[in-house]
Amino acid sequence: MASIVFIIIAINIIYVSLFTLRVILVIKGYRMVASLLSMGEVFVYLMGLTIVLDNLDKPINLVAYCVGWGMGVFLGSKIEARLALGYIVFDVVVDFVEIELPMKIREKGFGVTSWVADGKDGKRLVMKVLAKRSAEKRLRELVISLAPKAFIISYEPNQLNGGFLLKNLNGNRS
Structure with missing residues (x-):
């Protein structure tokens, strides 16, 4: 039994x-x-x-x-x-404008688009960072090490098109 x-x-x-x-x-x-x-x-x-x-x-x-x-x-x-299939997107807002910050993240292999935005207390650096989900923890640790007070929102995109990280994908998944 x-x-x-x-x-x-x-x-x-x-x-x-x-x-x-x-x-x-x-x-x-x-x-x-x-x-x-x-x-x-x-x-x-x-x-x-x-x-x-x-x-x-x-x-x-x-x-x-x-x-x-x-x-x-x-x-x-x-x-x-x-x-950890797929990708993750981080929206990162830091309370200072340091032009070198996106470059430091790019040097670690992540795709970064950045711009300066207006926040309640002044100018902010905003970054959209794309990474494979398997690198999510490493990316979060990197961002926090570079900008400990960063505001981070992460999510999984369900549709991707273009971008330098995606050009090496092997066609459509079926």
């Missing part, structure tokens, strides 16, 4: 992790990879569902199904964070 419980948990961890990754891949535009992944996902799902339905007389199996589901969501989100 205990082995069926662990099998149900393991199958659901695998299934829901695959499900989570598939949804994220679809959202990020990797439709072909997501389609291939979904074949494995549905196979694992049907295996797990068959085991649970064949053993409905034991409530512990339903509990195992639920536990495996929750663990799968957690694991899937951890895997996605590790993969």
